Amino acid sequence: MHTSLILIGMKSSGKTSIGQVLAQRMGVAFIDVDQRLEAHYLQATGTQHTFRQILAQHGADYFRALEQTVLRALATELQTKRAVLATGGGTVLNAENRAILATMGQVIYLDVAEAVLLPRIIAGGIPAFFPYPDDPERSLHELLATRRPIYLAMADRVIAYSNEAPEIVAEWIAKA
Numbered sequence: 260m261h262t263s264l265i266l267i268g269m270k271s272s273g274k275t276s277i278g279q280v281l282a283q284r285m286g287v288a289f290i291d292v293d294q295r296l297e298a299h300y301l302q303a304t305g306t307q308h309t310f311r312q313i314l315a316q317h318g319a320d321y322f323r324a325l326e327q328t329v330l331r332a333l334a335t336e337l338q339t340k341r342a343v344l345a346t347g348g349g350t351v352l353n354a355e356n357r358a359i360l361a362t363m364g365q366v367i368y369l370d371v372a373e374a375v376l377l378p379r380i381i382a383g384g385i386p387a388f389f390p391y392p393d394d395p396e397r398s399l400h401e402l403l404a405t406r407r408p409i410y411l412a413m414a415d416r417v418i419a420y421s422n423e424a425p426e427i428v429a430e431w432i433a434k435a
Protein backbone atom coordinates (compact mmCIF):
# COMPACT_ATOMS: atom_id res chain seq x y z
CA MET A 260 0.00 0.00 0.00
CA HIS A 261 1.60 3.30 -1.10
CA THR A 262 -0.55 5.79 0.72
CA SER A 263 1.55 7.01 3.61
CA LEU A 264 3.53 10.24 3.47
CA ILE A 265 7.17 10.11 4.55
CA LEU A 266 8.87 13.36 5.59
CA ILE A 267 12.63 13.56 5.15
CA GLY A 268 15.11 16.42 5.56
CA MET A 269 17.78 18.00 7.70
CA LYS A 270 17.48 18.38 11.43
CA SER A 271 15.05 21.20 12.29
CA SER A 272 13.56 21.28 8.80
CA GLY A 273 10.20 20.78 10.54
CA LYS A 274 9.54 17.07 9.90
CA THR A 275 8.06 16.53 13.36
CA SER A 276 6.18 19.85 13.61
CA ILE A 277 4.73 19.75 10.09
CA GLY A 278 4.09 16.00 10.25
CA GLN A 279 1.90 16.35 13.32
CA VAL A 280 -0.24 19.04 11.71
CA LEU A 281 -0.41 17.19 8.40
CA ALA A 282 -1.49 13.91 9.97
CA GLN A 283 -4.22 15.63 11.96
CA ARG A 284 -5.41 17.41 8.83
CA MET A 285 -5.48 14.15 6.85
CA GLY A 286 -7.08 12.20 9.68
CA VAL A 287 -4.32 9.60 9.74
CA ALA A 288 -1.84 8.44 12.38
CA PHE A 289 1.31 10.47 13.05
CA ILE A 290 4.43 8.41 13.63
CA ASP A 291 7.86 9.83 14.46
CA VAL A 292 10.88 7.56 14.09
CA ASP A 293 12.65 9.32 16.98
CA GLN A 294 9.66 8.87 19.28
CA ARG A 295 9.46 5.18 18.37
CA LEU A 296 13.19 4.91 19.06
CA GLU A 297 12.69 6.41 22.54
CA ALA A 298 9.87 3.92 23.23
CA HIS A 299 11.99 1.02 22.02
CA TYR A 300 14.90 2.17 24.21
CA LEU A 301 12.61 2.41 27.24
CA GLN A 302 11.29 -1.10 26.65
CA ALA A 303 14.79 -2.54 26.14
CA THR A 304 16.57 -0.77 29.01
CA GLY A 305 13.87 0.39 31.43
CA THR A 306 15.30 3.91 31.14
CA GLN A 307 13.41 6.93 29.82
CA HIS A 308 15.75 8.92 27.60
CA THR A 309 15.18 11.43 24.83
CA PHE A 310 16.59 10.62 21.39
CA ARG A 311 19.16 13.34 21.97
CA GLN A 312 20.30 11.65 25.19
CA ILE A 313 20.45 8.23 23.53
CA LEU A 314 22.66 9.57 20.74
CA ALA A 315 24.87 11.56 23.11
CA GLN A 316 25.32 8.72 25.62
CA HIS A 317 25.65 5.71 23.34
CA GLY A 318 27.08 7.20 20.15
CA ALA A 319 26.03 7.21 16.53
CA ASP A 320 26.53 3.50 15.77
CA TYR A 321 24.23 2.42 18.61
CA PHE A 322 21.68 5.07 17.67
CA ARG A 323 21.66 4.09 13.99
CA ALA A 324 21.24 0.40 14.82
CA LEU A 325 18.26 1.19 17.04
CA GLU A 326 16.82 3.46 14.36
CA GLN A 327 17.03 0.65 11.81
CA THR A 328 15.33 -1.82 14.14
CA VAL A 329 12.49 0.64 14.60
CA LEU A 330 12.21 1.27 10.86
CA ARG A 331 12.03 -2.45 10.05
CA ALA A 332 9.13 -2.81 12.50
CA LEU A 333 7.42 0.23 10.98
CA ALA A 334 7.62 -1.28 7.50
CA THR A 335 5.32 -4.06 8.65
CA GLU A 336 3.02 -1.72 10.56
CA LEU A 337 2.53 0.59 7.57
CA GLN A 338 1.46 -2.24 5.30
CA THR A 339 -1.95 -2.08 6.93
CA LYS A 340 -2.09 1.47 8.23
CA ARG A 341 -1.96 4.89 6.57
CA ALA A 342 0.21 7.42 8.33
CA VAL A 343 2.37 10.50 8.13
CA LEU A 344 5.86 9.36 9.11
CA ALA A 345 8.49 11.85 10.29
CA THR A 346 11.98 10.41 9.92
CA GLY A 347 15.08 11.61 11.78
CA GLY A 348 17.46 13.77 9.78
CA GLY A 349 19.93 10.90 9.39
CA THR A 350 17.49 8.05 8.76
CA VAL A 351 17.99 8.18 4.98
CA LEU A 352 21.79 7.97 5.18
CA ASN A 353 21.53 4.18 5.27
CA ALA A 354 20.74 2.34 2.01
CA GLU A 355 18.51 -0.30 3.63
CA ASN A 356 16.55 2.45 5.39
CA ARG A 357 16.05 4.21 2.06
CA ALA A 358 14.77 1.00 0.49
CA ILE A 359 12.34 0.48 3.40
CA LEU A 360 11.06 4.07 3.23
CA ALA A 361 10.52 3.80 -0.52
CA THR A 362 8.10 0.89 0.03
CA MET A 363 6.07 2.83 2.59
CA GLY A 364 4.67 5.64 0.50
CA GLN A 365 5.40 9.03 -1.02
CA VAL A 366 8.67 10.57 0.17
CA ILE A 367 8.61 14.34 0.71
CA TYR A 368 11.81 16.33 1.26
CA LEU A 369 11.45 19.47 3.36
CA ASP A 370 14.12 21.63 1.75
CA VAL A 371 15.00 24.47 4.12
CA ALA A 372 17.95 26.84 3.57
CA GLU A 373 20.97 26.78 5.85
CA ALA A 374 20.34 30.34 7.03
CA VAL A 375 16.90 29.30 8.28
CA LEU A 376 18.05 26.01 9.81
CA LEU A 377 21.04 27.39 11.72
CA PRO A 378 19.18 29.55 14.28
CA ARG A 379 16.61 26.78 14.85
CA ILE A 380 19.38 24.26 15.53
CA ILE A 381 21.30 26.63 17.81
CA ALA A 382 18.09 27.39 19.74
CA GLY A 383 17.55 23.67 20.31
CA GLY A 384 21.14 23.04 21.43
CA ILE A 385 24.04 21.82 19.29
CA PRO A 386 23.36 18.14 18.47
CA ALA A 387 25.87 15.48 19.47
CA PHE A 388 26.39 14.45 15.85
CA PHE A 389 27.65 17.89 14.74
CA PRO A 390 31.31 17.39 13.72
CA TYR A 391 32.51 20.78 15.07
CA PRO A 392 30.60 21.56 18.28
CA ASP A 393 32.22 25.01 18.45
CA ASP A 394 31.34 25.83 14.87
CA PRO A 395 27.70 24.94 14.19
CA GLU A 396 27.66 26.91 10.94
CA ARG A 397 30.52 24.89 9.47
CA SER A 398 29.03 21.66 10.84
CA LEU A 399 25.67 22.35 9.24
CA HIS A 400 27.30 23.38 5.96
CA GLU A 401 29.32 20.16 5.72
CA LEU A 402 26.44 17.92 6.76
CA LEU A 403 24.11 19.50 4.23
CA ALA A 404 26.69 19.21 1.47
CA THR A 405 26.72 15.47 2.06
CA ARG A 406 23.06 14.96 2.84
CA ARG A 407 21.18 17.27 0.48
CA PRO A 408 22.01 15.21 -2.64
CA ILE A 409 20.75 12.11 -0.80
CA TYR A 410 17.53 13.83 0.26
CA LEU A 411 16.98 15.10 -3.30
CA ALA A 412 17.68 11.73 -4.91
CA MET A 413 15.28 9.94 -2.58
CA ALA A 414 12.41 12.45 -2.75
CA ASP A 415 9.24 11.98 -4.77
CA ARG A 416 8.38 15.60 -3.97
CA VAL A 417 10.45 18.54 -2.76
CA ILE A 418 8.79 21.20 -0.62
CA ALA A 419 11.04 24.25 -0.26
CA TYR A 420 10.03 26.75 2.38
CA SER A 421 11.67 29.15 4.81
CA ASN A 422 9.73 30.65 7.70
CA GLU A 423 6.15 29.72 6.90
CA ALA A 424 4.28 28.16 9.84
CA PRO A 425 3.86 24.35 9.97
CA GLU A 426 0.11 24.81 9.27
CA ILE A 427 0.87 26.59 5.99
CA VAL A 428 3.41 24.01 4.82
CA ALA A 429 1.07 21.17 5.81
CA GLU A 430 -1.64 22.78 3.70
CA TRP A 431 0.68 22.92 0.65
CA ILE A 432 1.55 19.25 1.07
CA ALA A 433 -2.04 18.13 1.58
CA LYS A 434 -3.43 20.11 -1.37
CA ALA A 435 -0.89 19.19 -4.04
Ligand SMILES: Nc1ncnc2c1ncn2[C@@H]1O[C@H](COP(=O)(O)OP(=O)(O)O)[C@@H](O)[C@H]1O
Pocket residue numbers: 268269270271272273274275276277345379383421422423424425428
Ligand atom coordinates in the same frame (compact mmCIF):
# COMPACT_ATOMS: atom_id res chain seq x y z
N1 LIG B 1 7.81 26.08 10.03
C1 LIG B 1 8.53 26.43 11.10
N2 LIG B 1 8.71 27.72 11.41
C2 LIG B 1 9.43 28.07 12.48
N3 LIG B 1 10.01 27.20 13.33
C3 LIG B 1 9.87 25.91 13.07
C4 LIG B 1 9.11 25.46 11.94
N4 LIG B 1 9.15 24.11 11.93
C5 LIG B 1 9.89 23.75 12.99
N5 LIG B 1 10.31 24.82 13.67
C6 LIG B 1 11.12 24.80 14.90
O1 LIG B 1 12.33 24.16 14.61
C7 LIG B 1 12.64 23.23 15.64
C8 LIG B 1 12.76 21.84 15.06
O2 LIG B 1 11.52 21.47 14.50
P1 LIG B 1 11.14 19.96 14.30
O3 LIG B 1 9.74 19.92 13.83
O4 LIG B 1 11.49 19.18 15.51
O5 LIG B 1 12.11 19.57 13.09
P2 LIG B 1 12.73 18.16 12.70
O6 LIG B 1 11.79 17.09 13.17
O7 LIG B 1 12.85 18.23 11.20
O8 LIG B 1 14.07 18.12 13.38
C9 LIG B 1 11.54 23.36 16.68
O9 LIG B 1 11.99 24.24 17.68
C10 LIG B 1 10.41 23.96 15.94
O10 LIG B 1 9.60 24.77 16.76
Ligand SMILES: O=C(O)C1=C[C@@H](OP(=O)(O)O)[C@@H](O)[C@H](O)C1
Pocket residue numbers: 268269270271274275293310311314346347348349350386388
Ligand atom coordinates in the same frame (compact mmCIF):
# COMPACT_ATOMS: atom_id res chain seq x y z
O1 LIG C 1 20.08 14.56 11.59
C1 LIG C 1 20.39 13.61 12.35
O2 LIG C 1 21.37 12.86 12.14
C2 LIG C 1 19.51 13.35 13.52
C3 LIG C 1 18.31 14.02 13.61
C4 LIG C 1 17.38 13.83 14.73
O3 LIG C 1 16.03 13.91 14.27
P1 LIG C 1 15.33 15.27 13.75
O4 LIG C 1 15.83 15.51 12.34
O5 LIG C 1 13.88 14.99 13.79
O6 LIG C 1 15.73 16.36 14.68
C5 LIG C 1 17.61 12.50 15.42
O7 LIG C 1 17.17 11.42 14.63
C6 LIG C 1 19.07 12.33 15.77
O8 LIG C 1 19.44 13.33 16.68
C7 LIG C 1 19.97 12.37 14.54
Ligand SMILES: [Mg+2]
Pocket residue numbers: 274275276291293345346347
Ligand atom coordinates in the same frame (compact mmCIF):
# COMPACT_ATOMS: atom_id res chain seq x y z
MG1 LIG D 1 11.95 15.35 14.34
